[in-house]
Amino acid sequence: MSTAVTTVTPVMPAKHYLNDNYGIRSWLLTKDHKRIAILYLVSITFFFFIGGLFAALIRMELLTPQGDLFQSDTYNKLFSMHGINMVFFFLVPSIPATLGNFVLPIMLGARDLAFPKINLLSWYIYIAGALFSLATMVSGGVDTGWTFYTPLSSGFLRTHVVLIAVGVIMAGFSSIFTGLNFIVTVHRMRAPGLTWGRLPLFVWSNYATSLIMVLATPVLAITLTLLALERGFHIGIFDPKLGGDPVLFQHMFWFYSHPAVYIMILPGMGVISELVTCFSRKRVFGYAFVAFSSIAIAVFGFLVWAHHMFVAGVSQYSAMVFSLLSFAVAIPSAVKVFNWTATMYKGSISLETPMLYALGFIGLFTVGGLTGIMLAALGLDVQVHDTYFVIAHFHYVMVGGMVTAYLGGLHFWWPKITGRMYPEAPAKLAALITFIGFNLTFFPQFILGYLGMPRRYHAYPPEFQVLNVLSSAGASVLAVGFLLPAIYFMWSLKYGAIAGDNPWRATGLEWQTTSPPPTHNFHEVPVVTTEPYAYGDEPEVTIVH
Amino acid sequence: MSTSQTTTTEHHPALAHQFDSMAQQQEASTFGMWVFLLTEIMMFGGLFTAYLIYRIKYYDGFVAGSTSISVSWGFANTLVLIASSFTMAMAVWAGEKGIRKAQMGFLIGTMILGAAFLCIKGEEYYTKYDECHIPGRVIGKGFDATGGCSAQDPKLGNIAEEVQQHAKELGKTVPEASALQTARQSEIFFSFYFLMTGLHAFHMLVGMGLLSWLFLRSKRGEFGPAYHTPLELGGLYWHFVDIVWIFLFPLLYLISRHAHAV
Numbered sequence: 001m002s003t004a005v006t007t008v009t010p011v012m013p014a015k016h017y018l019n020d021n022y023g024i025r026s027w028l029l030t031k032d033h034k035r036i037a038i039l040y041l042v043s044i045t046f047f048f049f050i051g052g053l054f055a056a057l058i059r060m061e062l063l064t065p066q067g068d069l070f071q072s073d074t075y076n077k078l079f080s081m082h083g084i085n086m087v088f089f090f091l092v093p094s095i096p097a098t099l100g101n102f103v104l105p106i107m108l109g110a111r112d113l114a115f116p117k118i119n120l121l122s123w124y125i126y127i128a129g130a131l132f133s134l135a136t137m138v139s140g141g142v143d144t145g146w147t148f149y150t151p152l153s154s155g156f157l158r159t160h161v162v163l164i165a166v167g168v169i170m171a172g173f174s175s176i177f178t179g180l181n182f183i184v185t186v187h188r189m190r191a192p193g194l195t196w197g198r199l200p201l202f203v204w205s206n207y208a209t210s211l212i213m214v215l216a217t218p219v220l221a222i223t224l225t226l227l228a229l230e231r232g233f234h235i236g237i238f239d240p241k242l243g244g245d246p247v248l249f250q251h252m253f254w255f256y257s258h259p260a261v262y263i264m265i266l267p268g269m270g271v272i273s274e275l276v277t278c279f280s281r282k283r284v285f286g287y288a289f290v291a292f293s294s295i296a297i298a299v300f301g302f303l304v305w306a307h308h309m310f311v312a313g314v315s316q317y318s319a320m321v322f323s324l325l326s327f328a329v330a331i332p333s334a335v336k337v338f339n340w341t342a343t344m345y346k347g348s349i350s351l352e353t354p355m356l357y358a359l360g361f362i363g364l365f366t367v368g369g370l371t372g373i374m375l376a377a378l379g380l381d382v383q384v385h386d387t388y389f390v391i392a393h394f395h396y397v398m399v400g401g402m403v404t405a406y407l408g409g410l411h412f413w414w415p416k417i418t419g420r421m422y423p424e425a426p427a428k429l430a431a432l433i434t435f436i437g438f439n440l441t442f443f444p445q446f447i448l449g450y451l452g453m454p455r456r457y458h459a460y461p462p463e464f465q466v467l468n469v470l471s472s473a474g475a476s477v478l479a480v481g482f483l484l485p486a487i488y489f490m491w492s493l494k495y496g497a498i499a500g501d502n503p504w505r506a507t508g509l510e511w512q513t514t515s516p517p518p519t520h521n522f523h524e525v526p527v528v529t530t531e532p533y534a535y536g537d538e539p540e541v542t543i544v545h
Numbered sequence: 546m547s548t549s550q551t552t553t554t555e556h557h558p559a560l561a562h563q564f565d566s567m568a569q570q571q572e573a574s575t576f577g578m579w580v581f582l583l584t585e586i587m588m589f590g591g592l593f594t595a596y597l598i599y600r601i602k603y604y605d606g607f608v609a610g611s612t613s614i615s616v617s618w619g620f621a622n623t624l625v626l627i628a629s630s631f632t633m634a635m636a637v638w639a640g641e642k643g644i645r646k647a648q649m650g651f652l653i654g655t656m657i658l659g660a661a662f663l664c665i666k667g668e669e670y671y672t673k674y675d676e677c678h679i680p681g682r683v684i685g686k687g688f689d690a691t692g693g694c695s696a697q698d699p700k701l702g703n704i705a706e707e708v709q710q711h712a713k714e715l716g717k718t719v720p721e722a723s724a725l726q727t728a729r730q731s732e733i734f735f736s737f738y739f740l741m742t743g744l745h746a747f748h749m750l751v752g753m754g755l756l757s758w759l760f761l762r763s764k765r766g767e768f769g770p771a772y773h774t775p776l777e778l779g780g781l782y783w784h785f786v787d788i789v790w791i792f793l794f795p796l797l798y799l800i801s802r803h804a805h806a807v
Contacts, residue, residue, distance in 0.1 A: 112563035114573045180580050188573040189563070214580055218588035226595070226740070233681035235736040237595065243733050248598060252591055520562070 010500025013514040031116035037101035047089040054082035059472040067459035075458035076143035083146030088171045095267035106510040109191025109526045114184040122177035132167030150238035150249040154230045165224040172217045179213030193528035205270025208294035212259045220256035254305035262301040268405030278506045279355035280347025293332035326376035356431040357408025364400025389449025419516045420496030434481030440474025606730025611800035619798040629658035640776035643769035652760045680736045704728035
């Protein structure tokens with residue numbers, strides 16, 4: 001233990017990836033994983049606010065029991081486009097394509113991902129898919145719901161199902177390419193001395209995510225292709241009128257889309273592992289358990305899809321098996337929550353903004369996870385299927401979990417990405433507003449669902465109004481919480497304090513290079529000699545901004 | 546990692562900046578190709594699963610559909626593709642040895658065999674078009690169990706008639722209603738026949754594109770003992786597409802052939 005206190009004044013490096021070259025070409029043709037991460041960041045932020053706009057319209061309609069603001073057909077389109085944009089164009093790429101793209105190669109001590117051209121291609125494919133989604137929106141939208149259930153989608157609706165299916169398939173291929181790149185990079189590009197047992201937990205969780213992306217997404221591609229072909233050529237695959245089986249569509253769709261839910265939470269868990277250990281100044285409790293629980297969630301995630309179909313006429317025995325397996329997913333998830341808590345125990349916790357988000361995540365994810373266990377129980381699921389209980393559960397995991405972790409990670413690595421600090425006071429305020437707004441929005445929905453309010457209707461009985469007004473009020477608070485970071489992040493690009501290489505005194509290779517890093521990440525190849533979270537041994541350094 | 550510590554004395558022009566050595570680059574690229582093929586397996590896997598479910602559900606229709614396609618052409622195509630796998634393997638071998646002429650020759654040979662496969666497939670598709678067996682009512686004349694376009698030429702492809710005819714040969718009778726039911730089910734078989742062979746043919750087309758690109762590169766003399774990774778990756782892809790066919794052939798052409806000896 002060192003007792004001498006060193007004082008460091010942070011400086012901006014003269015040459016880094018942002019000022020290496022200039023101009024629109026240097027961005028659109030870049031093969032630098034850090035710049036591609038920023039391209040993704042801008043694109044998915046755009047879709048986050050588009051999806052948010054649809055959510056705002058939904059909450060406005062639900063202020064009153066009557067369907068007065070929108071007609072039911074319009075309302076169908078609103079929740080469909082909200083779900084499709086948020087799931088496929090924001091949540092799936094969110095952490096892997098932005099924070100993962102940026103820090104994963106640096107965490108490995110590599111100069112870039114294994115296939116930089118494929119990385120850029122994945123962004124272009126995402127953009128092409130995004131254009132299809134935008135085209136769908138401006139040409140009148142789609143009203144299938146984000147689940148595209150047949151035969152409604154393949155035989156009955158007159159909206160642009162094929163257009164959005166092509167867009168979603170493309171978004172899927174872009175995530176396949178990201179996953180492929182991550183897997184190969186983790187296997188083949190680690191710095192000398194960086195063994196599997198020394199990998200940061202963020203790398204482990206992104207690796208598990210990549211396995212799901214690579215193995216599940218192709219099934220979505222073929223399923224939506226079949227759907228589009230059935231719609232276009234009237235061949236019978238899913239439409240019972242043509243001899244097809246609609247339940248087969250549900251099986252094939254959820255074979256992707258349930259694992260996809262873990263694509264949308266595992267990277268967030270990885271972020272939280274980094275944050276909790278850093279701001280508790282303590283080694284992660286049970287490193288191996290946290291690492292392997294990510295892999296376990298990925299594996300179990302492939303075996304639970306039919307719990308979405310308990311009321312779709314699957315056999316009782318398969319429903320029981322799927323229910324049991326769904327309970328099993330709770331084990332690795334709980335391992336993570338307990339280990340984060342144990343990591344904090346007797347740590348020297350400091351409540352900077354990223355840690356506020358991490359604490360929020362642990363609470364909200366626990367609520368989302370526990371209600372997930374309730375839903376995995378056959379008897380209860382049949383009662384609350386397709387009610388707001390499911391909506392609330394899903395949003396506690398996806399927004400309370402993933403979006404919270406995404407914002408926490410963004411604050412944590414913002415100094416590394418831009419070289420500047422965000423302003424701490426408004427950031428803490430935003431974290432608080434987000435937490436309050438989120439709970440106000442979604443907790444009433446648990447009650448609404450339990451009382452029997454079904455999802456996907458624009459009108460509801462008058463006795464549900466109080467809870468719905470609370471929820472809509474919460475949504476507007478939440479919107480403020482999401483807009484604030486957008487504003488002060490932009491502000492900090494010019495006026496933020498110079499961050500220095502390691503403002504959090506964190507371990508991990510990404511903090512050993514400059515902020516922002518040079519184009520090739522490191523001036524010399526780092527050699528790893530220690531475990532990933534050697535907190536407690538480092539010398540005291542005070543950073544004066 | 547041992548490979549990242551080896552410093553290459555001379556910098557190969559094909560070595561990308563993110564890799565430390567040619568060996569690391571080759572390992573990463575090959576591994577990446579295998580992961581990509583894994584995604585392909587999952588994609589075809591979805592289609593194969595759907596196929597199996599309907600094959601169990603509509604077995605009679607699948608038998609009727611399967612017996613109506615040409616097992617000889619299918620078998621010929623299997624041989625063509627196995628031969629093309631051989632020439633592809635030889636092209637990779639010539640790449641490792643750095644024999645430019647042989648690389649080019651074997652690549653051309655592989656492309657000719659690939660083209661032959663696609664021609665035979667086209668001929669089979671045309672026959673199905675002619676027999677009104679294209680499912681749905683969008684492309685071509687449209688299959689119709691109750692006659693439809695085949696009413697114009699009763700000799701051609703009326704599955705219901707064939708089912709009754711075949712039953713008669715075995716000394717049984719099949720009522721017309723159930724023969725028509727089987728015919729309607731066979732339409733699902735044809736859906737899968739065109740989807741599966743179509744997706745496979747699409748992969749063949751992509752493969753032909755890859756081979757042309759590899760041919761140009763080997764003409765420029767880019768491949769030799771030190772660097773032939775693209776040839777190897779092209780080879781992996783081509784063999785994968787061949788293996789898919791090895792599964793497609795029995796699944797589509799050989800359903801219950803023993804009961805329908807031609």
